[in-house]
């Protein structure tokens with residue numbers, strides 16, 4: 499199956515939604531480095547007073563990206579799904595994506611996110627109410643079960659009853675959080691059960707792994723989250739590998755340049771230096787773990803308390819110590 503934005507021989511790629519990380523600023527950086535084919539926004543909570551927030555409108559209307567954007571909704575209140583879906587009708591988006599995977603206990607306790615997998619009729623009802631409220635296509639992001647992968651067949655039998663634009667499968671159970679091994683056999687099962695594109699997600703760390711997973715599972719595309727933070731060139735590398743052209747290998751200066759771009763985000767919330775440092779660290783810690791898994795660099799990054807400190811630590815690691823093309 500060919501998903502939109504894809505030309506022959508290319509692999510369809512999607513940036514996984516990651517709350518607090520997949521911001522418009524990060525997407526604008528990816529625009530410069532090699533974008534995925536599509537983005538899904540971090541989740542927007544559906545509740546009685548919810549509206550489409552300014553940062554989501556900014557993302558829809560002002561991002562540099564040429565890639566499609568879906569907006570993810572998380573909740574279970576049918577009336578307000580209908581209301582928000584109608585509001586989204588005013589914007590150009592690829593799909594409304596339903597979150598059926600979030601494993602965070604504070605979300606799960608409200609019966610939404612991954613907990614919806616214990617209430618499959620509610621998932622049916624949410625999809626139906628969105629589709630009667632708007633003509634926007636609907637996609638679903640799911641895990642393979644709440645407690646056990648054995649639940650996946652029944653989950654798929656529910657999803658198969660609806661007209662869906664795509665199903666994104668994070669191939670772990672909700673209870674498995676992020677520690678359980680991913681089970682990509684489930685992607686084959688999803689492919690057989692569904693009549694829409696199936697996108698594989700979970701622990702895909704390199705371009706080579708992305709290509710292997712497509713071959714192994716016959717998925718229609720892959721979705722990458724954390725590896726795109728530690729290596730924002732990964733989507734470019736996947737296309738280079740699939741197209742059999744030379745693969746870009748980032749050097750120290752490339753990484754430092756990425757970190758400089760991150761710290762130049764517009765500080766609309768008037769964050770203090772400490773808050774800004776903490777927010778940049780959410781990106782720099784995974785980068786430092788990736789480029790120096792057992793070294794001092796991640797340790798120093800974690801201890802930085804000011805932005806100046808953090809930038810000096812990064813500069814000395816990437817530029818002074820390693821120079822370009824050696825990270």
Ligand SMILES: Cc1cc2nc3c(=O)[nH]c(=O)nc-3n(C[C@H](O)[C@H](O)[C@H](O)COP(=O)(O)O)c2cc1C
Nearest residue numbers: 514515516517540541639668700701702722723724
């Ligand atoms: C910090 C963080 C925030 C996340 N936020 C969301 C979210 O808002 N919506 C969602 O569907 N998944 C969310 N996820 C899950 C990711 O989209 C993805 O499914 C998961 O990280 C597995 O993919 P990966 O191994 O490529 O990172 C989040 C994950 C992380 C680490």
